[in-house]
Amino acid sequence: MEVWFEFASNYSYPAVMRVEALARQAGVDIAWKPFLLGPVFRALGWDSSPFVVQKAKGEYALKQDMPRLCAKYGLPWQHPSVFPRRALLPLRVALLASEEPWVGEFCRRMMRLHFGEDVDIDQPGVVADTLAILGQDADEVLLRAQSEHNRQRLREQTDAAQRKGLFGAPTFIVGDAMFWGNDRLEDALLWACGERYL
Amino acid sequence: MEVWFEFASNYSYPAVMRVEALARQAGVDIAWKPFLLGPVFRALGWDSSPFVVQKAKGEYALKQDMPRLCAKYGLPWQHPSVFPRRALLPLRVALLASEEPWVGEFCRRMMRLHFGEDVDIDQPGVVADTLAILGQDADEVLLRAQSEHNRQRLREQTDAAQRKGLFGAPTFIVGDAMFWGNDRLEDALLWACGERYL
Numbered sequence: 353m354e355v356w357f358e359f360a361s362n363y364s365y366p367a368v369m370r371v372e373a374l375a376r377q378a379g380v381d382i383a384w385k386p387f388l389l390g391p392v393f394r395a396l397g398w399d400s401s402p403f404v405v406q407k408a409k410g411e412y413a414l415k416q417d418m419p420r421l422c423a424k425y426g427l428p429w430q431h432p433s434v435f436p437r438r439a440l441l442p443l444r445v446a447l448l449a450s451e452e453p454w455v456g457e458f459c460r461r462m463m464r465l466h467f468g469e470d471v472d473i474d475q476p477g478v479v480a481d482t483l484a485i486l487g488q489d490a491d492e493v494l495l496r497a498q499s500e501h502n503r504q505r506l507r508e509q510t511d512a513a514q515r516k517g518l519f520g521a522p523t524f525i526v527g528d529a530m531f532w533g534n535d536r537l538e539d540a541l542l543w544a545c546g547e548r549y550l
Numbered sequence: 551m552e553v554w555f556e557f558a559s560n561y562s563y564p565a566v567m568r569v570e571a572l573a574r575q576a577g578v579d580i581a582w583k584p585f586l587l588g589p590v591f592r593a594l595g596w597d598s599s600p601f602v603v604q605k606a607k608g609e610y611a612l613k614q615d616m617p618r619l620c621a622k623y624g625l626p627w628q629h630p631s632v633f634p635r636r637a638l639l640p641l642r643v644a645l646l647a648s649e650e651p652w653v654g655e656f657c658r659r660m661m662r663l664h665f666g667e668d669v670d671i672d673q674p675g676v677v678a679d680t681l682a683i684l685g686q687d688a689d690e691v692l693l694r695a696q697s698e699h700n701r702q703r704l705r706e707q708t709d710a711a712q713r714k715g716l717f718g719a720p721t722f723i724v725g726d727a728m729f730w731g732n733d734r735l736e737d738a739l740l741w742a743c744g745e746r747y748l
Contacts, residue, residue: 519606
């Protein structure tokens with residue numbers, strides 16, 4: 353199952369926190385697919401996050417739905433002081449690390465800092481500290497993450513998201529089937545297990 | 551718990567089909583709140599349903615998510631040949647009947663015709679047939695539903711939805727808490743039972 357996500361996306365937060373454990377229980381392999389939501393939104397004609405463009409929906413999502421969801425899942429939540437917050441550097445690192453065994457823990461730590469502690473995660477120091485905690489050579493990882501080759505790969509991954517018809521995050525892809533939103537994580541995993549409900 | 555819904559709204563379909571039985575199990579009283587989604591969307595600056603304005607999202611919702619959700623809930627699904635479909639007359643009847651014991655069954659039958667059988671439910675004959683099945687005097691109900699008084703009440707209910715900050719349907723209101731979407735029906739009922747997750 354492909355897990356398409358953005359660190360800037362608030363509903364990607366609970367999905368990223370939950371997906372690895374749930375997939376393991378379900379016996380489903382996952383592929384981490386970090387991508388840039390901004391270009392996808394702009395290509396759809398939206399200037400920013402729907403939660404900025406559609407104010408009432410954004411107020412509800414960030415002030416009512418997210419705090420309740422996080423409480424339900426036992427996740428910390430802090431109303432973000434900046435939204436949406438750019439998270440280019442962590443996305444580049446996640447892309448670089450997407451087949452490393454530590455990618456899940458890296459993503460969870462970034463998400464927890466962003467939405468659980470309202471930390472600006474687009475800072476090299478913040479990313480480096482997390483890499484160090486994970487036993488990685490932070491300088492080396494950051495250098496490779498910022499290379500022109502890796503920047504280009506992130507642009508290409510974002511193009512791929514658009515070609516697949518993604519319009520938001522998180523999105524789970526299982527074969528031809530697309531599942532949009534944290535609310536569909538369990539359904540996507542059932543689908544990946546061959547469950548067709550019928 | 552207030553159940554705000556629109557017959558034109560595809561995600562109101564599974565919510566309307568499920569809410570009465572789930573609320574009864576949870577011991578929660580519900581108030582049926584039919585309203586017009588069109589004026590609410592227009593007041594938010596959207597010309598039509600977000601599933602029309604945002605094509606990719608609409609394609610996903612109607613061609614992937616709805617068929618799967620309906621299969622999961624054991625509900626019939628037919629891709630609507632017209633979307634969004636006007637459902638003014640059934641909404642007026644639902645409003646008129648909103649405190650009658652047969653309101654739930656009326657709403658479910660309208661929804662099943664609309665999204666399960668792709669029937670144009672804004673036709674007096676279709677509504678009359680359903681009223682007759684429910685043992686109601688169809689002519690009398692339709693006359694009262696179409697009265698200026700009842701038309702005005704539906705406009706007022708729609709104004710009330712806007713004052714409450716609704717931006718979509720279905721929406722469940724429990725005190726000050728708003729829950730948007732069929733996906734939040736269970737959470738809203740837990741909230742109505744006093745569950746605060748914390």
